[in-house]
Amino acid sequence: MRMTRSIESEYRAARARAIAGAEERRSAAYAALPRLAAIDAEKRRLAFALGPKLLQAEDPAALRAETEQAIAALDAEAQRLLADNGIAPESLRPQFRCAQCEDTGFVGPEQRMCACLRKRLLREEYASSGFAAGACFERFDTGIYSEETQLRRSVRAREICEEYAEKLSFNGAKGLLLMGDVGLGKTFLLDCIGQRALGRGWSVQKYTAYNLLDRMLRGIRERDGGLSAAGLATPDLLLIDDLGTEPFIQNVTYEVLFSAINERQNADKATVIATNLGKAQLLDDYGERLFSRMTSPRLFSVIELKGKSLR
Ligand SMILES: [Zn+2]
Structure with missing residues (x-):
């Protein structure tokens, strides 16, 4: 089975659509809930700062645990905020057609062909055969x-x-x-x-x-x-x-x-x-x-x- 250009661009488009949809929904949520935007910004800041800090830390393990705790607390706050406003957390993530390969068509470190892509290629071959x-x-x-x-x-x-x-x-x-x-x-x-x-x-x-x-x-x-x-x-x-x-x-x-x-x-x-x-x-x-x-x-x-x- 061969990956055709049209199926390749179909997958790329599906993945881009899923990601764009999630970004749109997240921006809408940020507009409605400014605190949510602040929480996400704080989480990013903590994660970025951790690397340089670890290099100088006397007790890296403790620092790592402390940061993880802070991020978990922010996550919990975000969850409560979403629940209080009737927003499902999944709705802020991309809704891929296939959860296994996230619409890339390939899975795992060896990038094996995903079952969904194999099925799709088969369907194409049936149609053209x-x-x-x-x-x-x-x-x-x-x-x-x-x-x-x-x-x-x-x-x-x-x-x-x-x-x-x-x-x-x-x-x-x-x-x-x-x-x-x-x-x-x-x-x-x-x-x-x-x-x-x-x-x-x-x-x-x-x-x-x-x-x-x-x-x-x-x-x-x-x-x-x-x-x-x-x-x-x-x-x-x-x-x-x-x-x-x-x-x-x-x-x-x-x-x-x-x-x-x-x-x-x-x-x-x-x-x-x-x-x-x-x-x-x-x-x-x-x-x-x-x-x-x-x-x-x-x-x-x-x-x-x-x-x-x-x-
Ligand atoms: Zn797949």
Whole structure:
């Protein structure tokens, strides 16, 4: 996950807002209660003066304790003053969105990424990766299956997909081919895999076969703005949905898809493909060379969903 400039400035702005808000509320409190301002000024004066005094003190520990006592007494007076005037002490402190990192996004001496920032980055990746927001393995609903065999088959498919999403491989194959008619939940499983893989820290990109082809053709035509086969090799996981719905251009569609899958395999990266086509049609449409890649047990695990449409 990468920190983007927009998220960085979002955090900076949130932190600045929280601090400015507290300063505003404190000035208002000072205006209403001049004694409060005097107490804070006195506390600052005591704290500043302590350093130089300690250097000359005969009994530094006693001096330190004395100063701490004086500050505590001032604190107590301020608390009473606020309580008497119905002001909550917290309201004078910055109200950060996240108390752990105080809206910096990082915590501790090693400046580890805060949980809130990790969540925020994930949300950004989900939004830009094209996944359905609600698709995750936890939401896999067994209640939607009316047939026992379809239920069993789908539960097994879910298990395989979940295991695959954890390691980006299944039975040693880095590819996963999800087959089945429209309405059997392929896209849902594809999105579940994507979400889980993102959650495990992998980089993920999702395309429909249509978009993939379109962007790769643009990459060839315009050089930039499009997608190169080499660029396709970057994400840890590539999800291709709806293989078979892309426009068929003689000699082009096949070559582009082949180079995409080839590039992924050469880079030893994981690829999941979902298609409505059956095996016979895949072989017919894409030819022996591509078909054998997508169905070779060494390279792809194949899941075939069968049964009644869930739509
Ligand atoms: Zn945080």
